[in-house]
Amino acid sequence: MPVNLSAPDPSRLFPVPGVRIGVAEAGVRKVGRKDLTVFLLDEGASVGGVFTRNRFCAAPVQICRDRLQAGEPIRAMVINTGNANAGTGEDGLARARQVSDALADLLKLQPGQVLPFSTGVIMEPLPVDRIVAGLPAAVADAQPNHWARAAEGIMTTDTVPKAFSAKARVGGVEVTITGISKGAGMIRPNMATMLGFLATDACVAPALMKPLAQALADASFNRVTIDGDTSTNDSFVVVATNKAANKPVSSLDSDDGRALLSAMQDVARQLAQAIVRDGEGATKFIAIQVDGGKTADECRQVAYAIAHSPLVKTAFFASDPNLGRILAAVGYAGIDDLDQAKIDLHLDDVCVAVNGGRNPAYREEDGQRVMKQAEITVRVNLGRGKASETVWTCDLSHDYVSINADYRS
Amino acid sequence: MPVNLSAPDPSRLFPVPGVRIGVAEAGVRKVGRKDLTVFLLDEGASVGGVFTRNRFCAAPVQICRDRLQAGEPIRAMVINTGNANAGTGEDGLARARQVSDALADLLKLQPGQVLPFSTGVIMEPLPVDRIVAGLPAAVADAQPNHWARAAEGIMTTDTVPKAFSAKARVGGVEVTITGISKGAGMIRPNMATMLGFLATDACVAPALMKPLAQALADASFNRVTIDGDTSTNDSFVVVATNKAANKPVSSLDSDDGRALLSAMQDVARQLAQAIVRDGEGATKFIAIQVDGGKTADECRQVAYAIAHSPLVKTAFFASDPNLGRILAAVGYAGIDDLDQAKIDLHLDDVCVAVNGGRNPAYREEDGQRVMKQAEITVRVNLGRGKASETVWTCDLSHDYVSINADYRS
The missing domain is CATH 3.60.70.12 (L-amino peptidase D-ALA esterase/amidase)
Incomplete structure (x- = not known):
């Protein structure tokens, strides 16, 4: 659907x-x-x-x-x-x-x-x-x-x-x-x-x-x-x-x-x-906005790392706020001099992580509420500059596997 | 399993x-x-x-x-x-x-x-x-x-x-x-x-x-x-x-x-x-060998592009020799001056593509036979040099999605 x-x-x-x-x-x-x-x-x-x-x-x-x-x-x-x-x-x-x-x-x-x-x-x-x-x-x-x-x-x-x-x-x-x-x-x-x-x-x-x-x-x-x-x-x-x-x-x-x-x-x-x-098997539409980058390129690089992570995508499918997976993707996106202590993460209006660690005020039920929505914005602030970029993606569901395992048959 | x-x-x-x-x-x-x-x-x-x-x-x-x-x-x-x-x-x-x-x-x-x-x-x-x-x-x-x-x-x-x-x-x-x-x-x-x-x-x-x-x-x-x-x-x-x-x-x-x-x-x-x-949901063990590269780095780059493609991985899961997906991954691996007309593809002993196109002698049942195996070697020859690298990966199955949608619950 x-x-x-x-x-x-x-x-x-x-x-x-x-x-x-x-x-x-x-x-x-x-x-x-x-x-x-x-x-x-x-x-x-x-x-x-x-x-x-x-x-x-x-x-x-x-x-x-x-x-x-x-x-x-x-x-x-x-x-x-x-x-x-x-x-x-x-x-x-x-x-x-x-x-x-x-x-x-x-x-x-x-x-x-x-x-x-x-x-x-x-x-x-x-x-x-x-x-x-x-x-x-x-x-x-x-x-x-x-x-x-x-x-x-x-x-x-x-x-x-x-x-x-x-x-x-x-x-x-x-x-x-x-x-x-x-x-x-x-x-x-x-x-x-x-x-x-x-x-x-x-x-x-x-x-x-x-x-x-x-x-x-x-x-x-x-x-x-x-x-x-x-x-x-x-x-x-x-x-x-x-x-x-x-x-x-x-x-x-x-x-x-x-x-x-x-x-x-x-x-x-x-x-x-x-x-x-209408992505194959998609159940959620996700905007990934990366702010605070030095360049637009590095913002896109981080946004795509998040958007391509099978672990992030399956967590969205499950409506599971297993949001450390997003931080992991930020970390391996390829910015060599990234300082994890400067990174903030929001899910819509919910502040999940500040300064590279869990926001003390973050409550799992707030993350859960947003994860259940059909449309979600992930906002990452890299704390390095003024560039900003957004990419759009969807989740990874059982139907993606079914569709692509059966495509030619 | x-x-x-x-x-x-x-x-x-x-x-x-x-x-x-x-x-x-x-x-x-x-x-x-x-x-x-x-x-x-x-x-x-x-x-x-x-x-x-x-x-x-x-x-x-x-x-x-x-x-x-x-x-x-x-x-x-x-x-x-x-x-x-x-x-x-x-x-x-x-x-x-x-x-x-x-x-x-x-x-x-x-x-x-x-x-x-x-x-x-x-x-x-x-x-x-x-x-x-x-x-x-x-x-x-x-x-x-x-x-x-x-x-x-x-x-x-x-x-x-x-x-x-x-x-x-x-x-x-x-x-x-x-x-x-x-x-x-x-x-x-x-x-x-x-x-x-x-x-x-x-x-x-x-x-x-x-x-x-x-x-x-x-x-x-x-x-x-x-x-x-x-x-x-x-x-x-x-x-x-x-x-x-x-x-x-x-x-x-x-x-x-x-x-x-x-x-x-x-x-x-x-x-x-x-x-x-023992990869999450794995049903197949796949070696991806890339030969004929100019450098070991570019061989690895191509091998990882294939290994990470969700479309390639779901085709392996389905035992579906939809092998054009492998060529597509070779094409987007990031080698700017790649010449598709020099690329050969083998699946174990089966020659699937030569000079960037389907091998005229390739028969789908031969590809099918190899795809059904639990262990498969994909061999790509880039036709650019003498470097060679191998990486190992697995397929992408329904169980991968299940495991990662349920991991914390």
């Missing part, structure tokens, strides 16, 4: 002018599942993306990187679930190209104008024939109001589709922002999540798309973790269709840039947090 | 002349448990130790480090389970001193001649009164042949006591080596394991004890991981009672030094591997 997350109401997802989406059942891995999604972009759209830092990155990730770098105008994206096309070598690259070339043919585009994405099992050959056979149906299905369908179409072990939408004012003009994401396991984005797509009709200078995607990922997908496993397929793509009447945003440091970034960040953060709320 | 590990046969554990061991029930956390162990060392023993790198190291760890540094001859060690005395601040240091001072009084030693050790729950005050009250019984129990009792006396979530013993020839003289260890969770030693004690009657120059302890830890405890959680209390102590007739070993690079090191390493490795075999 996801933590405080329900399926999106399709009527609350605003279409983004210039984007049409179609979904089909191609039988990639299982029959009767929406497993093939296409995004069709009107001429004039700008696209930016950030991708996994995993050195074993999937074939489609390599192709997306090359095509965005080459700068041909992107007009379509094709996403399959059920097969990640990762760990597939040269043959995998050829298969990813066959799929995107087939879509380019259908749409009368150049091959370099299509971005392919895959998610699913690693190290199995992509079933090109079935995917190509499904493309006409996906294209025929394309509509501007199909965001909820797309959110469903890219799910793998997700239990709930993830889509969010917002309106914002940029340069005095109302613009629309809508996005979808997927992912529930192998989630420790190191650039972006498994798959995230965010579109706006705002006018944005093409050169700004890559830094915009990076800034959005840094504030959202690069702040979440479920199991510490950085995927081979993480991809986060941002589209500006340039259909709105605003003066093109050319800097993130301008008033317009800040307004757009802030509104898009809200949606990106909701998409990223939705992945954690 | 531990993986191919049974309780030691007390008759096969050789006493080490100069070491007596006593165990008592002090009721530290639960009644009716052997939870207090003392080691009494004859005059003339040399002692070396290595300790956790966790910056939140426990109070007894801080005291042990100081006392070994100060160099007063160590004559006794006291170990309690049920309480780690970590995350306890200044008060914890005072309590650890009270316990070891009480033992020094009983034995008419100086305070600096006693080393204290604790293992158990973090961030709870050490019950000094109950431990001190138990000391006379532990001292009265002391016998040279109590190694099996001691192995039982230091257990926490261990299901099986861990003790190994060997005879070796050093400088033409037969010497004895016997050791015990404990630990099943919060195991990713970063110097040593939760607790390991290894003694020999060989004569060893006192100045060699610290490098000897380090060399032994590096070849054994620093090569195992269960859950990636580096403990606050990891301590590995090596004792040479200097009772044997060999000429004192003064260098690890001499013939005698190599003979002693090799024999002690065998025992230390058995003790370290026993911890993995």
